[in-house]
Amino acid sequence: MTKTGPVAPAEAAGEHDALDHQPDNLHPALDPVIEDHKAHEPRKVDTVVFGVTAAIAVAFVLWGFLSTDTLSTASGAGLDWVVHNMGWLFSLVASGFVLFVIWLAASKYGRIPLGRDDEEPEFKTVSWIAMMFSAGMGIGLMFYGVSEPLSHFVTPPPGTGAAGNPEAVQNAMATTLFHWTLHPWAIYAVVGLAVAYGVFRKGRSLLISSAFAPLLGEKHTNGPAGRVIDMLAIFATLFGSAASLGLGALQIGSGFEIVAGIGKAGNMLLVAIIAVLTLCFILSAVSGVAKGIQWLSNVNMVLALALAVFVFVVGPTVFILNLVPTEIGSYFQNLAMMSARTDAAGGDAMKTWLSGWTIFYWAWWVSWTPFVGMFIARISRGRTIRQFVTGVLLVPSVVSLVWFAIFGGAGIDMQRGGTDLAGAGTSEGTLFAMLSHMPLSTVTSVVVMLLVAIFFVSGADAASIVMGTLSERGTLSPSRKTVIFWGAATGAVAAVMLLVGGEDALSGLQNITIVAALPFLIVMIGLAVALVKDLSNDPLIVRGAxxxxxxxxxxxxxxxxxxxxxxxxxxxxxxxxxxxxxxxxxxxxxxxxxxxx
Known part of the structure; x- marks a missing residue:
């Protein structure tokens, strides 16, 4: 679920960003008068937002490189505190957002357009769905496509039975879909709706803080409180992006082990991979080849689709087809139980499992909301809230369902057939281990490495633009220096997070992501409250009254x-x-x- 989307998401927004120029005496029942201006108009750097976040990011990187052990200890302690004391909040909020956005779509607010009353959707439905599809693919699906279903199959979640029990396949697929379908996209939809409504309907600036105007008022939104919100959004994006890039480095390193025949990829190789790919991103930003990266991203989608078709045809096709209805039924049957998992129900075993899976995912998705939310907001101008929620929830969920049925199904079938994929190596090497038992294994392994590398570069580009936007008062065209700084910072933070994990690099990524996402989770709760207050005063609702x-x-x-x-x-x-x-x-x-x- 790591996002790449179009590399220059600003371009997807068309040529307009909005500023509020409506007269003070406009009746609240009338469509507001919005005067558009060029989206790419440059703005000055917010020295407070950029200065504080940049200083803390640099301090974190220095801490990680100079005293890795103390940072590892601190992140471990922070993780224990968050999972034990705030795990319930992650679980409640994630499920609450699913109910919240479905309620918005089904209620009277569902008719409200994300734009003027008479405004048509900016993109045709087919194009809109295609872009939504591109936003649903990335490093995360490549990394966990085989490893997560297989892991849950071999080692079932606490309380679902012993390994090899008759329902192990169903529970494994249901748990995987729980982490990758409705819940993450409902989390993204909250921010996407707040941003799209604020920019296209109310004429506010493209900042997370601007969506808090109904709660804080314009004065406080543009003051210290608003700056704190934007800084938390930058931190969430920075650590969420770094976690994704760290996963990509782990998987590329695993590919080198197999394709090049080298020994286990150590941390130095992983850091070198991050450095090379970060350099590629910086070169692309300096040379202005965003169009070229965007073209590569589109090629990436085609390669990912081709890889999925290849595994579907060469792998256990009938088993995969049978798995689709099974995973859908098991998902909805077990949804309430999966949503209620906390360490109160399973003690230390459940606590450890949650920190490595469910709470890590909720934190990861929360950390990606500034980028993904702003991206889906930009491509949804003119859609109604009902159309927005339906598309955002269903399209990526279907993509994830099919992806995990193909890759997870193929992995589980091999495991049941006697090929020990789960014991063959690390999580990042599971996909390569599966491909090694299929035809053209070297070719497909190289394709996987290429896919992940392009996702890495384009993902850093897109996330850096969002952090630049938040650093420069909402402009869609942040300065090149700012974008390069955040791209380099993302690579450096990813390297630190890998080093913190020591021998288990994945745990370092997970621990810090969970701790870093907690503050923005609180921001998102306030965002949902502000959105409802905004919608209740919408001209369409007032006219109805x-x-x-x-x-x-x-x-x-x-x-x-x-x-x-x-x-x-x-x-x-x-x-x-x-x-x-x-x-x-x-x-x-x-x-x-x-x-x-």
Whole structure:
């Protein structure tokens, strides 16, 4: 689920970003007047946001390289505290967001467009779905495609039975889908909706903090509180991106072991891989070959699809097809139980399992929300909230379902057939181990390494643009220096996170990601509250309230005076005697309404 999307996501937004130029006396029931301006208009660096986050990022990197042991100890202690004391919050919020976005789509708010009342979607549905598909692929699917279902099959989650039990396959696939379908994309949808609504409907700047205007007010949103929110968004993106890049380095290193026939890839090789790929990203940023990287990303999607088709055809095709309905049924059957897993139900065994799987995933997805949310917001202008939620939840979920059925199904089938993939090596080497038992193993292994490398470079590019946007007051075209700094910082943080894990590099990535994501999880709760407050005062909702009040009042008067023989008209009333008094609005709407009465 690591995101790559188009490398220059700013281009997907079209040529417009919005600023609010509506008159102060515009009635709240009317469509707001938004004056668009060029999205790529440069803006000055916010010295506070950039300066503080850059200083802390550099300090973290220095700490990691100069005193790896103390950082490892600190991250381990932080992980224990978060999982034990706040694990319940991750679980509740992740499942709560699923219910929240489904409620938004099904409620009266589902009709609200992410743009003007009469605005058509910026992209055709097919193109929109294709871009959503591209956002659902990445290093994460490559890394966990075989290893996660196989791991849950060989070592079932606590409370689901012993290894080899009759329901092991169903539970393994259901647990994998739980981590990769509705929950992550509901988390992304919250930020995506808040950003898209704020920019395209309300004319706010492209900052996470701007979505808090209904709660904090414009003054505080543009002040210290807003800056803190944007800094937390940068930190979340930095560590989430670094975790993804670390996974990519682990997998490329594992590929070198097999293709080049070298021994176990040590941390120095992994750091070298990160350094080379980060250098590739910096060169692409300096030379301005974003179009070329975007073309490579599209090629990557084709290669990923070709690899999936190859494994489907060469692998256990019938078993994979049978697995699709099985995993769907098992997922929905076990959804409530999986959502309720905490260490209260399973003690230390459950606590350890959750920190390596479910809570790590929720933290990882939360850390990716600034980037993914802003990306899906930019491509969704003109869509209604109902269309947005339906597309964002279903399209990537279907992609994940099919991907894990193919790769996880092939891995499980080999394991049951006597080929010990689970015991063949590390998680990052499981995919290569499976491919080694198929035709053209060298070719497919090289393709996997190429896929991960391109995901690495394009992912660093896209995430760095988002961090640059947050550092430069919401511009879609942050300066090259800022983008390069955040790209290099992401690579350096990824290297530190790998080193912190020691022999188990994956644990270093997971531990720090969980700790770093907690503050932004709190921000996201506030974001959901602010979004509901915004939507409740939307012109479409206010018009509906006026319409109900006016029609009800007119019908009562008409029936009372004329029985069945009456029709409805409208005319100006005396101040204080119109339908406005019947509509319950907040003070801001009442002031706006009185200003136009």
């Amino acid at each position: 006026y319409a109900v009040a006016a029609v009800e009042q007119a019908v009562v008067a008409g029936v009372t005076e004329h029985g069945d023989d009456f029709t409805l008209t409208f005319e100006e009333s005396a101040p204080g005697e119109g339908v406005g008094d019947l509509v319950a609005t907040d003070p801001a709407l009442e002031r706006a309404g009185s200003a136009t009465s």
